[in-house]
Amino acid sequence: MKRPSHQICLLLGSNIRPEYNLPLAMAHLRQELTILRVSSVWESAPVGGEGQNFLNAAVLAVSHRDALLLKQRVLLPLEARLGRKRTPDKNSPRPIDLDIIFFDHQLLDPTLWEYAHRAVPVSEILPADLSELDRPLKEAAARLAAASPLHLREDVLL
Secondary structure, eight states: OOOOOEEEEEEEEESSSHHHHHHHHHHHHHHHSEEEEEOOOEEEOOSSSOSSOEEEEEEEEEESSOHHHHIIIIIHHHHHHTTOOOOSOTTSOOSOEEEEEEETTEEOOGGGGTOHHHHHHHHHHSTTSBOTTSSBHHHHHHHHHHHSOOEEOTTOOO
8 A cells, every 4th residue: 555645845944053964954854755856055144042143945855754753753853863952942043943834735834924034945945835925935035035134055055
């Protein structure tokens, strides 16, 4: 019997050794998921916290795991392996943050529409998906990026 396949959009972020941790996280994800597309890497100031700038990227992948199993068996263990320690401060610096943004085209993280550092990488791999205003995500991301500058990091390859 063939297991169902799920399409997942993940957002990766890091502001502790990000040039090292993002590629390392991608290498681990490539062992667990079928990677379809990877965005560029974008640098932005931290939101709601202190610390170094964040590097963010988005990944479109396929997995046979449902969202809960993907989080429990792949994402959280990978975060722990790379040194993530969860604290009450959800904006604290971290070596890696792995969030499921879309699962089978269903938006799981509505903050996508609030921040350029989230919307811009996701819009690169899902440009035609619709935003909260029924506009293409690419359009919403451009509007957010104009208000909150991002810097493309072509030196970080995933």
